[in-house]
Amino acid sequence: MEGTGRRRSNPYELTDDSPVYVISVAAQLSGLHPQTLRQYDRLGLVSPDRTAGRGRRYSARDIELLRQVQQLSQDEGINLAGIKRIIELENQVAALSARVAELQSVVEGAAAAMQQREAAVHASYRRDLVPYQDVQQTSALVVWRPKRDR
Numbered sequence: 001m002e003g004t005g006r007r008r009s010n011p012y013e014l015t016d017d018s019p020v021y022v023i024s025v026a027a028q029l030s031g032l033h034p035q036t037l038r039q040y041d042r043l044g045l046v047s048p049d050r051t052a053g054r055g056r057r058y059s060a061r062d063i064e065l066l067r068q069v070q071q072l073s074q075d076e077g078i079n080l081a082g083i084k085r086i087i088e089l090e091n092q093v094a095a096l097s098a099r100v101a102e103l104q105s106v107v108e109g110a111a112a113a114m115q116q117r118e119a120a121v122h123a124s125y126r127r128d129l130v131p132y133q134d135v136q137q138t139s140a141l142v143v144w145r146p147k148r149d150r
Contacts (some may be wrong), residue, residue: 016059016060016061017048017059017060018058018059019057019058019059019062020049020057020058020059021057021059021062021063022055022056022058023037023038023048023055023056023058025058026048026056026058026062026063026066028090030063030066030067030070031067031068031070032066037056037058039068040066040069040080041056043080043084044084045065045069045083045084045087046058046062046065046066046069048062055116057085060100065087069083069087072086083148102110132141
């Protein structure tokens, strides 16, 4: 499994995706034989980063994935093709969940912008206008006569 594409602000900062472990250390940490790690890499189950000289470098996330593959294989009896499919589906679910969260954020931003625009329209109403009220029609006649100055 390669890095998630998350960028670090500090290039020397170590994260769970930092490729730091050589194959012998990764094998010790995962409890597997180095040849098993090479096989998993060939099958595409766990694909570590590579150095310029093509040496494998495993991250903490890769080690955890190796342990998960081993657990699914040993304890659950799932074959490697099934494990590969499970990993692909889990990655797809994670990507879709991230996309849903991103879209929710966009929708919330659009709703907030719409509310601001609506408030601006309401604020622009002229306050000197009197609301119209329908008056019932009557047949009464009002005559106005100005007072005469005597």
